[in-house]
Amino acid sequence: MLALEGLRLEQGAFALKADLTVATGAIVALIGPSGAGKSTLLAAIAGFLKPVAGRVLWDGVDLGGLAPGERPVAMLFQEGNLFPHLSVAENIGLALTPRLRLSEAERARVAEVLGRVGLDGLGDRLPGDLSGGQQSRAALARVLLQDRPLVLLDEPFAALGPGLRDEMLALTAEVLGGAGRTLLLVSHEPREAARIAGETIFVAGGRAEAPAPTEALLADPPPALREYLGG
Amino acid sequence: MSLRAPGLTAAAFILVLLFGTLAAVALRAEPGAGLAPADWAALRFTVSQALVSAGLSVALAVPVARALARRSFPGRGLLVTLLGAPFLLPVIVAIVGLLAVFGRNGLLSLVLGWVGLPPVQIYGFHGVVLAHVFFNLPLATRMILQGWLSIPAERFRLAASLGAPIGAILERPMLRQAVPGAFLVIFLICLTSFAVALTLGGGPRATTVELAIYQALRFEFDLGHAARLGLVQVALTAVAAALVWRIAVPDAMGAGLDRVVPRWDGSRGVDAAWIGLAALFLLVPLGAIGVRGAAGLADVPASIWPAALRSVSVALVSTALTMALALALVLRGGRLAFFAGVLPLAASALVVGTGLFIVVRPFVNPTVLALPVTALVNALLALPFAVRVLAPAHERAEAGFGRLADSLALTGTARLRLVLLPRMRRALGFGAGLAAALSMGDLGVIALFAGTGGETLPLAMFRLMGSYRMAAAAGTGLILVALSLALFWAFDRGGRVDARA
Known part of the structure; x- marks a missing residue:
């Protein structure tokens, strides 16, 4: 289980708070406006960004002192993979x-x-x-x-066309999903991510919300998400 | 092993070498003895020729750079590339080219003779300035051209559509930024230029401080006098370097000079004249090196070949040392490494040489160490340029692939071998090429240390010129240029060939 405990991230004037858990084996989408901190959150989990406060735990173990390569994490970046x-x-x-x-x-x-x-x-x-x-x-x-048990995908397929992107997401779910792996994937297209992600974390206004079932969230979005989705 | 660790050793090595030799010079200087009138004359000459050289180089570079910035013509790219050539050209070889054009028996005197005018005299103040302008006008042009091309094309379009004065609103603000930096860098270069004064200066009225150090050491055998002059030179360059430090220096090595900004002002004829004159000033001496050199090849003495072997060996050792130090500093990063990387720019080869001379003399005959010391000092002098080339490449490699390497736990030597060195390959090749060419052409410390034998190619050339064997000197010069360019080409090419993606 991934747990973010009282996590607070800062980059210049930007700040993001997260206090949530993700169940082992879940496929979770991160959605939200650009600049809200989706990639920043992944960077902190991967060990590229030191939190100002709070902890990142995997199965109860604090990852704080571990270098990126020592964490139980594999990551795909937007480019240069x-x-x-x-x-x-x-x-x-x-x-x-x-x-x-x-x-x-x-x-x-x-x-x-x-x-x-x-x-x-x-x-x-x-x-x-x-x-x-x-x-x-x-x-x-x-x-x-x-x-690695935890895989972070920071929009690695963003440069592909829509058809190919769908295909790659399906392949990702097929080859990486299951086997107890936990997947966190950033997406600009909430409905696209919904196809493989059972749960969704909404990141906006300096906060990462706890994961909620994707279907229900998109069917009846809270006000901030409704505004982001545009009706 | 941490990749930052060797940088500390490298920085310490550089600082100990620079400040250790300075301390040796200072301890030997007997400051009570003061400076002789001739020393004051050398100081005045050094400063005045550097001021005039830098002023002329920059003043002439402004119209040339403007013409290059707004005119597109066939051969423009080649000309801009050739503006980088004097940097790689051994000073002594360029002198042969300048003598062939501006010397007593040169082209210019020949033409003047046709109209009944006396031949020109190149030795002395104006000869030193001429050579410095030959080397630094291209450098200034590249720096200022960079400034011109940094003005976005849309601004020119906007100014043209408004009928606004381009000079006042776009060009003068840029020049106010670019010109002082270019002036100071060239001023600093001219303060520490030794080979030009050695060949074209001399005598009581055209001796620089560095030349005076050389004379005190080689002809007066007066270490104390040499050391006092060394302190004067250090004070001089320290002041100039401190000024350069405070000012943003424009980039002359940057790429992207092949762009032309469309413009709607200025006279085509005037621009063509400036470009034409600058090209002639650059190309005729270069051509003369080829022509005279080819003609002189038959006169080249056999002793040149061992000298060539020595030069190449010194250049290879020096290049290896430069690149090892530069890479260590770049991998370390931070203020100390940066400081150690730029400080040699302000160092005087002759002062470092004098310091080493003082340090080694109680133990061995300095002549024995002529080649190792030359390789060491050349490595030190090339270091700032190598760092300048490697640092951005390292930054790009880390920015593009650092996180991927981190996430794969690639640290230490594995990171260096698998990620950094392959990504920096082109820069490593180019930097090594620069270091090798600079070392090949150096005529500084070797003149201080070398005995009757054991000379490098530039020193052999200088000695041939000293005994008025000009044809043999020109032939040797051509061989020297060919070897320098071959080394540069081989290293630079090594960084490109088969460079996968």
């Missing part, structure tokens, strides 16, 4: 070891996740030689291989 100078297989292999030379067993695991995301045989390509959708798939494959 693959190193452009490393091959797709090398990029994915970094989930296992910082040595570029993989053992036979490690190579097999990379090949397996490549297959899971539909990139069979493309491991030797450079990311620049892949389409945008294929790059997203490669990044998903790495997160899959990282095998």
Whole structure:
């Protein structure tokens, strides 16, 4: 279970408070106006931003002292999820070891996740030689291989077209969902996210609300959310 | 291992070297002995030639930069690139080119002779200024051109549509910012320029402080006198560097100078004249280096080849040291590393050299250490430029991929190897190329330390010129330029070739 206890984040004049829990295995969307702090909240959970007050706990353990790479967290950013100078297989292999030379067993695991995301045989390509959708798939494959219990997605598919975005969200839910993984995903399109996220955290006015069932929330939004959704 | 740790060692090394040699000079200076009249003359000459050189360079650069900013013509890109060339050109080689054009037997005197005028005399104050303008007019032009191109094109459009005076509302405010910085940087460069004064100056009326240090050490064997002059030079550059520090210095290395802002003012003819004159002033001496050098190749003595080997070895060692120090400083970041990275700009090679001379002399004959000391001092002098190239590349690498690396727990050497070095590859190649070319062309400390043998190519050239073997010197100059550019090209290319994405 992810718990944000009395969390307070500040960046210059910007401030965000969060006091909530997310159940293990849940897929939760973060929605809200741009600039409300959705990405900032993910950055704090991932360890890129030190909270001014409060704690981030995973299964009761305070993550406060841990560097981003030591947390039980895998993250996909808005862009730059693959190193452009490393091959797709090398990029994915970094989930296992910082040595570029993989053992036979490690190579097999990379090949397996490549297959899971539909990139069979493309491991030797450079990311620049892949389409945008294929790059997203490669990044998903790495997160899959990282095998962390908590996955944060900061709009990694924002640059894709609507059709491809839907497809990638479905693939994300398919390969990363289940197996007890908890997913937090930022979205600009609440109804799009609703398709895979059972619960939604609404972030606005300096506060991240506790997760609420997405269907109910969108069907009968509170005033602030109604204003954001535009009727 | 933390990537920030080596930067502390690097900064300490640089500061100990700079301040340690300064302390050695200060202890040896016997301040009671005071300065001789000739020393005061050297001080006055140093300051006045630097003021005039910087003033002329900037004054001429303004119309040239304006013309380049608003005119588009075939070859413009090449010309702007060539404006960067004097930076890589060994000073002594440029002198050969300038002598071929402006010397007693040069092109200009030849033309003057046709109309019955006496030949021009290049040695002395105006020769030193001429050479400094040759080196720094292109630099000033690039800096001021950067200023011009930093004015958004829409503002020119708006001013033109309103019929507003572009000079008063757009250009003068920009120049008020760009010109003082450019002037001070060039003033500082001219204060510490040794090879120009060595070749074109000399004598009681055209000796700079650095040249006087060299003479005190090499000809008077008076370490105390050299040390006193060293303190004068340090005081001089410290004042100038403090002024530069307080002022925003425009960028001359920045990319994006290939843009032309469409304009609706100014005379085409006048702009063409400025561009044409500047190009001639730059290209004719460069051409002369090629022509005279090719003609002189046959006269080049065989002793040049060992000298070439020495020069290349010194340049490679110096480059390795520069890049190691620069990378360590850039990875560390912060104020101390920044300070250690820019301080060598204000250092005088001759003062550092004199300090090292004083330190090593009780133990070994300084001549033995001529090449290692040259490599060390060259590395120090190239360091600010390498840092300037690497720092933005490091920043970009961290901004683009730092969080991804963090989230994959890539720290220490794994981060360096897998993320930072590959992302900084182009900058590393370019920086190494600069360092190598600068070291190849250096004629400073080597002149202080070298014995009768053991010379590098620039020193060999200088000695050939000293014995009036001008053809051989020109031939050697061509070899020196070819080797410098080859090293620069090899490093720079190494950073680009096969650079994956």
